[in-house]
Amino acid sequence: MPELPEVETVRRGLANLIIGKVISGQVHDTDKGFPNTPQDVQHFLIGASVTEVRRRAKVLMIDLSTGYSLLIHLKMTGQLVFVGETRFGAGHPNDSLINDLPDKSTRVTLTFEDGTKLFFNDQRKFGWMRLMPTIEIPNTAFMQKVGPEPLSTYFTANDFIQRLARRPKTNIKAALLDQSVVAGIGNIYADESLWGAKIHPTRLVSLVTEKEKTILYTEMRAVMNLAVEKGGSSNSTYVNAEGKKGSYMDFARVFRREGLECPRCGAIIEKTRVAGRGTHVCPVCQAI
DNA sequence: CACTTGACCTGTCCGC
């Protein structure tokens, strides 16, 4: 699920579903994913009401009435699934979840006073959820180094160019994936943005012209805006907390389209490996 | 220092 558009989709869904609810119980697995002590959970989580749901980069923050927040990173396979007793009608995709969850991927279960539940599932266990004082969030190492939100009105093409200049000797895809350059871009939207700007992902940052960087800025924002509008990208049958499925993949132009025609020039899209990640590229119209 | 690679985990898919 988790690049900026997916995390933002989860955030919007959760904001509609859990703000104002009071947490009455919490269960988590013992191996990893939730490092807080039982004492902290008792004092700052149980009995707290949800006041706000925020996002910065790919991190979700559920603010609580106790002055603490739950910080959540979904990493590769994390999901937050809300299950209400009567919210979804019979036959709805989420309906079966009432009986299916928790399952073996469930790492944390939050129960609300009204009997509804929020499940944090994560097949690969890379994700995490932790409780910390809300006021300390900006002081964490991650928040100190993370770059600007790409869709912020304060983030200009000039900012982007200056931030890219800090990574001159790496390739442009690695720079886009670097969260300290710009926040929230991951493998899907890096490939999509580079296709939009007609730049080959292996090109060194120092060899990307200023004009190309400006085009990349515009394409990146267009891709992110479209992906947020479409509710992100979903593989297989997953539905988000509100029971909606992201449809960005219907609009993808290179990602997971290897062997198909480039929608711009008709050449066959190739899949390679760049910056340690599977990378999709049109070998003809993305200039090396 | 800047940059790249491996590790973290589990599940699935693909080729023999």
Add this chain to the structure above:
DNA sequence: TGCGGACAGGTCAAGT
């Protein structure tokens, strides 16, 4: 049908 290996939407720590 079984088995090994590669790979999966992310980020750190450790290597060069």
